[in-house]
Amino acid sequence: MLINIGKSTSDAKRVNKNFTQLFAINAQIKDNTSIIDPTFIIEAPATVDFNYLKVPSWNRSYYIRNITALPSSRLALTCHVDVLDSFANEIKACTAIIDKQAGTAMTTPYLDDGSYVVQCDRVVQSYNFPLSFSQQATILITAGGQ
Numbered sequence: 187m188l189i190n191i192g193k194s195t196s197d198a199k200r201v202n203k204n205f206t207q208l209f210a211i212n213a214q215i216k217d218n219t220s221i222i223d224p225t226f227i228i229e230a231p232a233t234v235d236f237n238y239l240k241v242p243s244w245n246r247s248y249y250i251r252n253i254t255a256l257p258s259s260r261l262a263l264t265c266h267v268d269v270l271d272s273f274a275n276e277i278k279a280c281t282a283i284i285d286k287q288a289g290t291a292m293t294t295p296y297l298d299d300g301s302y303v304v305q306c307d308r309v310v311q312s313y314n315f316p317l318s319f320s321q322q323a324t325i326l327i328t329a330g331g332q
Contacts, residue, residue: 187212187213187214187215187226187241187243188210188211188212188213188242188243189210189211189212189213189226189228189239189240189241189242190208190209190210190211190239190240190241190242191208191209191210191211191228191231191236191238191239191263192205192206192207192208192209192236192238192239193205193206193207193208193235193236193237193238194206194237194238198249198268198270199270200270201270201271201274201277201278202271202274203238203247203268203271205238207235207236208240211228211229211231212228212229213226213227213228213263214226214227214228215227216262221244221246221267222266222267223264223265223266223267224241224248224265225262225263225264225265226239226262226263226265227256227260227261227262227263228260228261228263229259229260229261230255230259230260230261234253234261236250237249237250238250238268239263239265245272246267246268246272247267247268247271247272248265248266248267248268249265249266249267249268250263250264250265251264251265251266252264
């Protein structure tokens with residue numbers, strides 16, 4: 187089975203990951219493995235500086251959780267599926283109503299989800315009107331402004 191192995195420095199919560207060293211290598215699947223947490227057996231490459239792999243035939247991406255040295259210069263890669271990268275196209279195709287905002291630089295007070303804290307100080311000032319009101323008085327009330 188052909189797998190692409192490499193290094194990802196992207197945040198785990200990111201849908202599309204960035205890869206720095208992605209190269210193809212032949213691998214064997216360990217007996218009785220799952221598609222969610224598979225174990226792949228590979229010939230040990232010159233460097234072991236990788237943390238991510240993709241399996242094109244399964245349309246899945248995986249985090250490498252553990253690397254175990256085996257006899258005959260082989261490595262066992264214990265992995266866990268990266269759901270966000272594996273299903274990135276399906277996730278991007280979804281439409282949604284935003285119910286909650288994350289506290290990032292893109293947070294806006296114009297999309298009020300109930301957790302955006304706004305300070306509101308109520309100031310009431312009373313002024314005595316120097317003249318008395320007649321039967322046909324007009325009263326003007328203003329708010330705000332200084």
